[in-house]
Amino acid sequence: MSELVQINHLKVDLMSISGLIHAVRDINLTISSDEIHGIVGESGCGKSMTAKSILRLHDESKVEYSGEILYDGGRDILKMNKKDLLKIRGNDISMIFQDPMTTFNPLLRIGDQISEALLIHQKISKAEAKERSVEMLEKVGILPGAARYSMYPFEMSGGQLQRASIAMSLICSPRLLIADEPTTALDVTMQAQILKLMKQLQREMHSAVLIITHNFGVIAEICDKVSVMYAGQIIESGDVRKIFSAPCHPYTKDLIDSIPRSGERATKLTSIPGAPPKLNHTINGCAYAPRCKYAAEKCCCEAPEFRTLDGGHRYLCHLAHDSLTKGGATE
Amino acid sequence: MSEPFIRVEHVKKYFDAGNKKCVKALDDVSLEVYRGEILGIVGESGCGKSTLGRCIMRLTEITDGKIIMDGKDIFSLSKKEMKEMRRKSQMVFQNPYSSFNPKHTIGRSLTDVAKLFGMTNAEAKEDISNLLGLISLDESVLSRRPGELSGGQLQRLAIARALITKPVFILADEPVSALDVSVQAQILNLIFDLKQQFDQTMMFISHDLPVVEHICDRIVVMYLGAIMEMGSVDDIFSDTRHPYTKALIASKPRSSPDEPVPEVELKGDLPNAMEMPEGCRFHTRCPHCIPGKCDAAAPLLKEVSPGHFCACYLRQKEKTSESLPVQNGFEVKDIRKKETTL
Ligand SMILES: Nc1ncnc2c1ncn2[C@@H]1O[C@H](COP(=O)(O)OP(=O)(O)O)[C@@H](O)[C@H]1O
Ligand SMILES: Nc1ncnc2c1ncn2[C@@H]1O[C@H](COP(=O)(O)OP(=O)(O)O)[C@@H](O)[C@H]1O
Ligand code: SF4
Ligand SMILES: [Mg+2]
């Protein structure tokens, strides 16, 4: 397993009508080939901003990057010229979104759009491209592929369309698929199908996947590694099983506890009071302090530093690593 | 149980789809909503849940059947009775941003409703202030506009607005589906409080079974315009009878990576609403479908234990603990077991 994408000290500032927004505030993240990595956190925490930075999909007149995003052990994506960047997009790294309609042109046939993606990056005949697109449609469960090839986006249900966008994103056998909330707009039944499909294809094609979600249940379902994001920072990351069994950051624990569990009836759920902070100013102390059950005086004024545990497990909090299980007290 | 506040009797709602085809959004649905209960309506998108809600709120005419609210047929009310019905039953929608006027302050949106139902300014002010306490927001939100608030705050305000008229009944159509999981919990807890404090009667529509498990007393599982299973929360979760209900329960993401992967899996998409499958409408996706039986005639919705109804050939006999036989091109475990369950 090698490091496919390595993000070092990434910061993303965004010029918006309401002023400068520090959407990503110094994150480090490594995605290895052959793993499913999840980024989880509430809306507005900078997950999409991070994901889009990997492909530099922002309007670059409004965004300022610093830090580096190293691809495949060397080249910095943030410094690449347009030509090299376009070569990587779609071919090496591809992306799908919450609304599959953003992937497709509503006026063109689904199949033609998938073939086109292939023809841009590979020197093959049109007939060959069509054949491979039909194969790919069948692979994602759109059957029979040959008949569905000529359907238009509006003729498909949301779940089918998301499958089709997966087919399109995987047609060039990318080394990394970035999926930004791919199941958030779908029913639970469709969500279960899509997650299963993504996992199966990832294992078959040996590609890496970066999946973004606000739901820890999705992380439990398919991820190997997870990074938890809050207010533009990664506040905990590590192996999924470790993080579920012994979360060290209170935010991670609160997010896990807010998933409705079966078997619990007529009980109150754990909810997180308030909302994540606005990112248009600098944050003093720990960003989670105003909502944190364990916050002490120190947390409000002094920014915590990363602590590292076994197996690459890291977290950003003043609490000792076993505090959440013991009841919690800052050192 | 107390007398029902709403009685839906054999309601059909067909939409004309052109080409002599129609969508049977509701196909002979009968159910009751009792006073003081939260009734959950679950099923995938397109099953007719919102249509059922819209019929009950009289936002659309029905094709056939009857809806009785508080003893009166809602489709033959006088103007005055109609206004009273509008007061007594309120709605909360999925997207809180589209249910508030973006140009008005929250205070104005709430006072408008109060005035519409004849409250004085002073009464409205006091009521609104009490409601803000209930939803744990402070008075400063009244001068804000929807765009300045988070989805969770706005959805709590939508619930507060529904409560202004002191309704007997609240219909909540997917009130948490557009929200983050962390915020979803806030809304569910608020609804739970309404139930504990005021015995609020509610219908809660959702596509997510584990969500309704937390707050509902009874649950109706719908598929393609018809009821598949209906019963108390215990009936639905601890004595699940219908293969569709099982599949819905199994599709929830696991709450930890160490939880076992459920065996049941719902394959495929909802069939096209204009081409309703013959026989049991679930048979095209059902892992237990018995060829020649399930695809020939529809099973009736039968009472399998007191208050627990199920429309499936397999599960209408007494409760069996062994697993169901699997057919339909899947593995067939033991044919003899099938005969005993049938
Ligand atoms: N186009 C935009 N204009 C203004 N602010 C934006 C824009 N896009 C994102 N933001 C802000 O940047 C922050 C991070 O957003 P995003 O990465 O989309 O979060 P997430 O994907 O975690 O929900 C948020 O605070 C959001 O308000
Ligand atoms: N106004 C309408 N005209 C035509 N068909 C409709 C209309 N409203 C709903 N339908 C159809 O009725 C069925 C049930 O829809 P709906 O009640 O919205 O389902 P749900 O709320 O369970 O997702 C769907 O097939 C939908 O396409
Ligand atoms: S009646 Fe048959 S097809 Fe329908 S749910 Fe039961 S077993 Fe499945
Ligand atoms: Mg996002």
Ligand SMILES: [Mg+2]
């Ligand atoms: Mg609906």
